[in-house]
Amino acid sequence: MLRFAHPAVLWALVLIPVLALLFLIVTRWKQKAIGRLGNKPIVRQMMPEVSFSRPWLKFGLFIAALTLLIIGMADPQMGSKTEEVKRRGADLMILLDVSNSMLAEDMAPNRLENAKRAIAQLIDNLNENDRIGLIVFAGQAYVQMPVTTDYSAAKLFLNTINTGIVPVQGTAIGSAIDLGMKSFDFKDGTGKAMIIITDGENHEDDAVAAAKAAHSKEVMVNVIGMGSQQGAPIPMYDARGQKAGYHLDNDGKTVISKMDENACKEIAIAGGGVYTRATNANSGLDMVMNQVAKVQRKLYGSKLYKDFEDRFQFFLGIALVLLAAEFFISNRKSKRLSRIKLFEVKNT
Structure with missing residues (x-):
């Protein structure tokens, strides 16, 4: 051609x-x-x-x-031809919490933007043969991007993420883990791991049971906690993107979102992974990626595009x-x- x-x-x-x-x-x-x-x-x-x-x-x-x-x-x-080549790597699925509580500003500029910045850093430091996928969740979970070696596409998808991307609010970590398991291709024999980035406020399902089920199939589940135990109010924004006050409860009091560190730890232990809490100075990725590095990398076939x-x-x-x-x-x-x-x- x-x-x-x-x-x-x-x-x-x-x-x-x-x-x-x-x-x-x-x-x-x-x-x-x-x-x-x-x-x-x-x-x-x-x-x-x-x-x-x-x-x-x-x-x-x-x-x-x-x-x-x-x-x-x-x-x-x-x-312009494609050829089948063999690559040695692992599959890594990122599960990103996009519930409204991730807009809390106890991390600069807020929990969600801090998490997206950490994911971008993770993509930059991946082994070139590792595949990465992205799932977003709030009250429901959706595959934002299936596992791929196209890191540029991963960053493009990452830039589009906001709290409005999932219509149902809540925090269904267990559903996100289950969807991640369904998204993996277990036939290729590659090592697999998940990194959940959340504030830990799980209100919808049994995330610990889901993590145990994943670990039983040799999928490592790691957790990065976003936020502080002291918590912060959840801002609301108008149509112009301007801050328009804070979320209130039924009694008219400002809702304070606190990170549930105990829940995050339980999920990580059940999933055979590690838990670390992110701060403004440290995303916690080093500890998690050291753990992910232990995942066995095997050969898998991948169609690559050959340049003109x-x-x-x-x-x-x-x-x-x-x-x-x-x-x-x-x-x-x-x-x-x-x-x-x-x-x-x-x-x-």
Whole structure:
């Protein structure tokens, strides 16, 4: 398959017919000028060293070289095939809490943004053969991105996450773990782990039981706690994104969201992983990733996209040869060749 890295450069090819037209106009003008001097055959005999065919040859070489130069500058590329390669890695699923309590500002700028920043840091430090997936959850859990080695795509998905991405509020950590288990492909035999990033306020299901079930299938469940035990109010925002007060309970009092550290620890222990609490100064990733590094990495097949290969060198090389040839060809006849008169009839 052929493509051009800079297709806009090909518009310069419109110069070719324009230059050809100009050359024909100038050539015709020269012929008329010679015709005005007298009989053409006689005039040509008066200019024995002038070649009337070489300008056409030189112009042909110049036009061919210019065409190849333009094509070369457009950078033609060949390739575009996929190939099956073997890679050794592990599958890592990130479970991110996007409930409203993650907007609490006891971490700068808030728990959710701090968590997203930590995930971006994690992606940057992953082993290049590890696959990563992303699940968001509040009252329900959704696969935001299935496991992949495309880390750039992972960051794009990460940037779109906010608390409005899940319509049902709450904190269903157990459902997120169950969905993570369903998202894994256990046939490939790769090691698997989960990292739950949450404030631990689980109100919907039995997350500890879900973590135990995951661990029984050799999936390590780790937890990073976001927030403080002292807690912070949960801000509300208007349609313009401006802060519009804080969430209130049924008695009209400001709701204070506190991180449930005990719940986070229980989930991590049940899942055979570790628990760490993030702070403004430390995301807690180092401890968790050291644990994840223990996950056995096995070979798995992955289809990789093979980049296009540049082919501009061939076009530019031929163009330079043609330009050199055009430069060394004179407009005058060769004296040696002009002496050879194959079809001249001699009078005897």
